[in-house]
Amino acid sequence: MIEVENLTKKFGDKIAVDGISFHVHDGEIYGLLGPNGSGKSTTMKILAGILKPTTGKVLVEGINVAKNPIEVKKIVGYVPETPILYESLTPSELFNFVGSIRGIPKDKLEERVNYFVKAFGIEEYLEQFIGTLSFGTQQKVSLITALLHDPKVLILDEAMNGLDPKSARILRELLLEFKNEGKSIVFSTHILSLAEVICDRIGVIYQGKIIAEGTIEELKEKAHEESLEDVFLKLTESKDEIVHIVQALKESL
Numbered sequence: 129m130i131e132v133e134n135l136t137k138k139f140g141d142k143i144a145v146d147g148i149s150f151h152v153h154d155g156e157i158y159g160l161l162g163p164n165g166s167g168k169s170t171t172m173k174i175l176a177g178i179l180k181p182t183t184g185k186v187l188v189e190g191i192n193v194a195k196n197p198i199e200v201k202k203i204v205g206y207v208p209e210t211p212i213l214y215e216s217l218t219p220s221e222l223f224n225f226v227g228s229i230r231g232i233p234k235d236k237l238e239e240r241v242n243y244f245v246k247a248f249g250i251e252e253y254l255e256q257f258i259g260t261l262s263f264g265t266q267q268k269v270s271l272i273t274a275l276l277h278d279p280k281v282l283i284l285d286e287a288m289n290g291l292d293p294k295s296a297r298i299l300r301e302l303l304l305e306f307k308n309e310g311k312s313i314v315f316s317t318h319i320l321s322l323a324e325v326i327c328d329r330i331g332v333i334y335q336g337k338i339i340a341e342g343t344i345e346e347l348k349e350k351a352h353e354e355s356l357e358d359v360f361l362k363l364t365e366s367k368d369e370i371v372h373i374v375q376a377l378k379e380s381l
């Protein structure tokens with residue numbers, strides 16, 4: 129369970145997150161959707177204990193993230209928007225390193241590494257330096273690293289970035305499995321069709337504020353729109369703007 133209450137984050141004068149509140153229940157996938165620069169990554173970094181909030185409170189499984197970031201990291205798996213990995217290690221070395229700092233017993237670690245490495249098809253890259261791997265393969269290494277300690281809570285920032293269709297489908301199936309196990313999952317994506325199929329509820333964030341929240345059906349009903357894409361564009365005031373931009377482009381050709 130994740131509880132976010134009145135969360136604000138300022139960088140100097142810039143208000144990146146502006147008093148947002150939401151809850152993510154056990155066994156729920158919560159989609160955080162918003163245009164570029166709306167505050168998704170900042171929010172997720174705070175949930176993962178990487179950034180301190182300016183004001184407000186985040187509880188993960190009842191633990192206050194700002195006060196106990198180390199405790200929270202034990203139960204959270206965080207995948208950043210861009211993989212942050214040790215380029216001069218191999219995936220095998222990184223998995224062993226993460227296993228040792230997380231205190232995962234050797235046999236459990238081996239079992240989990242084998243499972244995820246096979247699932248994402250990266251067997252052939254295990255002994256190569258991470259810095260030499262493709263972006264998609266690095267993303268898979270980043271995902272596996274976040275999953276090794278079997279976290280109760282997952283914070284996935286654009287986790288499908290760079291994944292080929294097969295790996296994206298596998299991740300999708302894994303997430304549904306994790307949800308059925310009772311994990312709480314926060315998931316940001318710009319792929320609205322994906323959010324539509326995997327998210328139980330959506331929070332639309334715009335200019336640092338959550339401007340709408342609910343199931344996909346509730347959002348469509350409230351916005352009087354047929355698709356999540358139309359809901360999103362309407363709420364983020366992009367719909368009319370797109371019509372004008374396309375019109376101007378046509379006239380300039």
Ligand SMILES: Nc1ncnc2c1ncn2[C@@H]1O[C@H](COP(=O)(O)OP(=O)(O)OP(=O)(O)O)[C@@H](O)[C@H]1O
Pocket residue numbers: 139142143144162163164165166167168169170171209
């Ligand atoms: N370390 C920082 N210092 C100053 N400003 C920052 C910092 N991190 C984020 N911001 C600003 O905060 C705002 C929110 O950024 P954030 O990365 O959270 O957006 P986002 O919704 O994840 O965007 P995207 O979809 O492009 O990844 C942006 O205006 C961004 O420039």
